[in-house]
Amino acid sequence: MKNDDIRASLLKRSRAAKNERFGKILTGLCILIIITVVVAIFYFVASKGLATFFTDKVNLWKFLTGTIWNPGTTDAQGNPQVGALPMIVGSFGVTFLAAIVATPFAIGAAVFMTEISPKVGRKVLQPVIELLVGIPSVVYGFIGLSVVVPFVRRTFGGSGFGILSGTFVLFVMILPTVTSMTIDALNSVPRNYREASLALGATRWQTIYKVVLRASTSGIITAVVFGMSRAFGEALAVQMVIGNAMLLPSNLISPASTLTSVLTMGMGNSVMGSLSNNALWSLALLLLIMPLIFNIIIRKIAKKGAMR
Amino acid sequence: MAEPKDMITVQDLHLYYGQQEALRGVTIDFRRNEITAVIGPSGCGKSTLLKTINRLNDLVPDVTVTGTVKLNGQDIYAPNMDAVELRKEVGMLFQQPNPFPFSIYDNVIYGLRISGEKRKNVLDEAVERSLKAAAIWDEVKDRLHDNAMSLSGGQQQRICIARVLATQPKVILMDEPTSALDPISSSEIERTMLKLKDDYSIVIVTRNMQQASRISDRTAFFLAGELIEYGPTRDIFMQPQKKETEDYISGRFG
Numbered sequence: 001m002k003n004d005d006i007r008a009s010l011l012k013r014s015r016a017a018k019n020e021r022f023g024k025i026l027t028g029l030c031i032l033i034i035i036t037v038v039v040a041i042f043y044f045v046a047s048k049g050l051a052t053f054f055t056d057k058v059n060l061w062k063f064l065t066g067t068i069w070n071p072g073t074t075d076a077q078g079n080p081q082v083g084a085l086p087m088i089v090g091s092f093g094v095t096f097l098a099a100i101v102a103t104p105f106a107i108g109a110a111v112f113m114t115e116i117s118p119k120v121g122r123k124v125l126q127p128v129i130e131l132l133v134g135i136p137s138v139v140y141g142f143i144g145l146s147v148v149v150p151f152v153r154r155t156f157g158g159s160g161f162g163i164l165s166g167t168f169v170l171f172v173m174i175l176p177t178v179t180s181m182t183i184d185a186l187n188s189v190p191r192n193y194r195e196a197s198l199a200l201g202a203t204r205w206q207t208i209y210k211v212v213l214r215a216s217t218s219g220i221i222t223a224v225v226f227g228m229s230r231a232f233g234e235a236l237a238v239q240m241v242i243g244n245a246m247l248l249p250s251n252l253i254s255p256a257s258t259l260t261s262v263l264t265m266g267m268g269n270s271v272m273g274s275l276s277n278n279a280l281w282s283l284a285l286l287l288l289i290m291p292l293i294f295n296i297i298i299r300k301i302a303k304k305g306a307m308r
Numbered sequence: 309m310a311e312p313k314d315m316i317t318v319q320d321l322h323l324y325y326g327q328q329e330a331l332r333g334v335t336i337d338f339r340r341n342e343i344t345a346v347i348g349p350s351g352c353g354k355s356t357l358l359k360t361i362n363r364l365n366d367l368v369p370d371v372t373v374t375g376t377v378k379l380n381g382q383d384i385y386a387p388n389m390d391a392v393e394l395r396k397e398v399g400m401l402f403q404q405p406n407p408f409p410f411s412i413y414d415n416v417i418y419g420l421r422i423s424g425e426k427r428k429n430v431l432d433e434a435v436e437r438s439l440k441a442a443a444i445w446d447e448v449k450d451r452l453h454d455n456a457m458s459l460s461g462g463q464q465q466r467i468c469i470a471r472v473l474a475t476q477p478k479v480i481l482m483d484e485p486t487s488a489l490d491p492i493s494s495s496e497i498e499r500t501m502l503k504l505k506d507d508y509s510i511v512i513v514t515r516n517m518q519q520a521s522r523i524s525d526r527t528a529f530f531l532a533g534e535l536i537e538y539g540p541t542r543d544i545f546m547q548p549q550k551k552e553t554e555d556y557i558s559g560r561f562g
Contacts (some may be wrong), residue, residue, distance in 0.1 A: 149409050192406040196468070199364060200419040200475060201396035224561065 008027040042288065049285030052278040058082055065280065069246040069262070071276030083258070084172075084286070086248045091258040093163045093249065095237060097229045098170035102178050103224050105171075108214070110182035115208050132176040144169035149241055158253035161243030163202035166258070169237050174227035181226055186212060199301025218301050225301070229294040233287065235260035259283045314382060315340040315509040318362060321375035323356055323365065327513060330356045332533040333375070338479075343510045345491035345524035347517065353533040354513045358481045361511065362398040363391045367368065376520065380478065380507035388492065399472030401405060401482040405464035405489075407471070412439075412448050415456045416469055419475035434474045443500045462493020471499060473508075480504065482512040486519065498523050517557055519546050529553045 007267050030142045058080060066083020074080050109129075113121030153160030189212050197207040211221070235258075243255025246267060263283055270277040314337040323331040331353045333479055337354045338344050346354045360364045363384060377384050384394050395417070407415050417425075418441070423430060429495035432480045435452065439445040444479055446468040456467050465485060482501075501510060501523055515518050520527055522542065527544040529537045529552070536546060548554040555561055 099355075190406070192402060192404055193408055195402065195405045196408070196471075197422075198367065199362060199400040199402075199419070200422070200471065201392055201394075202418075202422045203392050206422045210418070211408055282515055308402065 011238045016215060033211040034243055045284050045288055047280060048278060048281035050282075052082065056080065056275045056278060058275075058279075063279075064088065067248045071270075071279045072112030079277050080279075082275070082282075084279075084283060086246050086256050087259045087283065088286070089167075089264050090163065090242065090249060090256040091232060091260070092253075093256070094166040094170055094242070094258060095228050097163065097167040097226045097232045097252075098174055099178075101167060101171045101219075101223055102175045102227060106175060106182050106223065106227075108176035109175075109179045109206055110186050112212075114183055114186040115204070115212060129176045129180055132172070133180075137173065137234060138240075140169055141237035144237060146240040154254045159243065159255060160253070161241060161244065161255045162251075162253040163256050164248055164252040165211065165241040166256075167252075169241050170231045171232060173237060175233060177230055178227035179221045182216075182220050185223060187218040188219060189215045196241070205220065217285040218304055221301050222298050225294050225298050228279050229291045232294070234291055235264050237265055261288050263287070312340050312527075313339060315380065316511070317376075317378045318357075318360075318375045319378075321357070321360060321373070321377060323353075323360060324372040325368065326370045326530075330533055331360070334533075334535050336528060336531075336538060338511050340509050341505060341507075341521055342525040343505055343512060344424045345520035345527045346511065346513045346530060347515070347520050347527060347556070349556065350515075351357060351532075352361075352530040354530050355483050357481055357513060357530070358400075358513050361479070361481055362400055364395075364400065366391055380487035381481055396475055397477050399475065399477035400479060401465070401468055401472060401480065401485045403484040405461055405468055407459075407464050407467050411453045412456045412459075412467060413452040416470050416474050418471060423475070427534050428515075438470040438474040439467075441500075441504065442466045443496065443503070443553060444470060460493070461469055462489050462496055464494070465489060465497055466500060469497070471505075471514060478550050479506070479509045479511065482510065483512055484515060494519070513548065517545075531556070550551060 052063065053060050062079070063082055063084055065085050066074075066081070067085050068081045068083045070081040070087060075207070109125065113125050119145060130238055144165060148165050149160035151160075152158075152162070152165050152168075154166065193206055193211050193215060197211045202210070238258055239261035242257060242259050242261055245255035245261065246257050247255070249256035263280055266276070266280050311339060316338040318334055318338075321331050321334040322329065322407075334353075334357060335414075336357075345509065346357065348354050356365065360373060361379070361384075365371050366550050373385060379394070379397065382388070405494045408418065410418075413435055416438050419430045420431060420434055425434075436445065438448075439448060443461060447463060448454075458463060459467065469480075489497065500517065501512070504510065512520075512524065524541045526539065527541040529544065529548075531552055537550045538548075539547060544553065545557055548557060
């Protein structure tokens with residue numbers, strides 16, 4: 001080849017470079033579409049949800065702390081009755097209780113699967129956990145309705161519907177998520193920490209308790225917060241067992257409601273643009289913001305974990 | 309009681325990983341208050357031998373051990389021997405510095421804490437003594453509560469030495485303790501080892517022949533799971549008796 005030919009071929013964009021550019025554009029486009037969709041959802045929910053406060057002039061504080069939810073009517077002063085506190089309490093109640101119940105089980109199962117018997121863990125428990133993740137929430141709700149609710153009714157009295165039943169159902173639902181993330185956290189603890197601990201004369205239990213769990217604390221907290229975020233957003237299964245009474249729950253077995261259950265029940269029965277519809281969007285906005293806060297917490301924890 | 313000259317006696321030790329024989333009838337004695345270097349090419353079983361002395365091989369599935377290993381005259385593979393107690397007598401240092409991601413203080417007292425020591429003055433005293441013995445006290449005394457992971461590799465390895473010393477073992481096993489470190493850190497570790505010799509019996513596996521000749525009193529050469537030659541370091545390096553030893557130390561293979 002003559003020098004001119006070489007120069008010409010170098011100056012021309014090669015086939016590989018063209019391919020690379022095509023790939024860049026294609027993947028970039030996908031990202032762009034996803035971002036657009038997310039932003040559009042946020043904008044839509046926010047514009048509807050904020051209308052309650054800007055168009056209908058509902059006080060934000062009263063919305064968050066009011067205990068009576070009856071958007072169609074007004075109280076003595078003529079303010080619409082849109083107090084979301086019962087649902088907020090219900091949502092946080094089931095979420096935190098489910099997380100508190102699920103965490104020890106998840107840590108126990110994860111320790112068994114990673115430290116004590118990885119063989120049985122991989123062969124038996126791993127498929128079980130994957131199966132649990134795959135069960136649709138309506139099935140969980142149905143089981144909750146026909147098993148958990150009667151059980152709670154017989155054991156603790158009341159109707160059986162309430163936060164306690166919701167907790168039990170959510171506990172089973174978030175357990176696989178929290179467990180598998182805890183397993184990842186434990187597996188990411190380097191093997192040589194365990195060796196060092198054992199070589200210093202620690203028992204297996206001491207090694208698990210004092211080194212493995214301690215070194216993976218941030219990962220475990222992330223797993224729990226992730227599970228909470230899932231529990232907070234779960235609608236169907238909770239709705240089936242919680243009783244759906246828009247009352248501030250006085251105890252764990254009195255019927256209550258969550259943000260999600262009110263949404264699924266009320267959305268079809270209100271007219272777009274009306275106050276009762278906007279108030280529901282405000283609840284949706286709240287549901288959108290909470291996982292965001294959970295995510296920020298997760299990132300903070302992960303950052304702190306990475307620094308160590 | 310007169311203490312025998314040999315700290316560890318190994319007799320006809322065979323070790324199998326599944327079907328594969330990693331140690332083929334090893335008989336060797338390690339002397340008290342000496343540094344013994346174990347050299348040999350990769351896969352010759354030198355690390356495996358080290359891990360039979362603190363029974364860390366127990367953790368590997370499918371391991372079979374035959375023969376006897378005695379520590380201070382006590383058979384450590386005897387059925388009533390507690391491996392956890394044994395490991396408090398036989399400390400180990402690994403190739404990669406592996407401090408826990410805790411504070412320097414918590415790292416050093418780990419061994420004492422798991423033995424149930426809670427008295428603060430005892431722990432404080434142990435931290436100072438161990439860090440001084442590991443020749444790192446001056447570098448870290450003002451930041452004992454900083455995370456040990458923030459130290460350099462050589463400092464981390466000396467923290468690991470201090471962690472081993474805190475439990476006051478009789479023997480310290482070292483599995484290529486300087487191979488992941490730079491030359492300056494390595495020589496600091498070597499200096500530390502020479503100081504420790506008076507109080508501890510040290511067995512060091514190394515691939516660095518200069519290191520073996522610098523610090524050890526006796527050297528054992530292994531090849532394919534067998535002990536080829538064993539004697540005073542000077543003799544091994546100056547007048548090896550076997551051809552394999554000569555070939556290895558002169559760099560003809562391995």
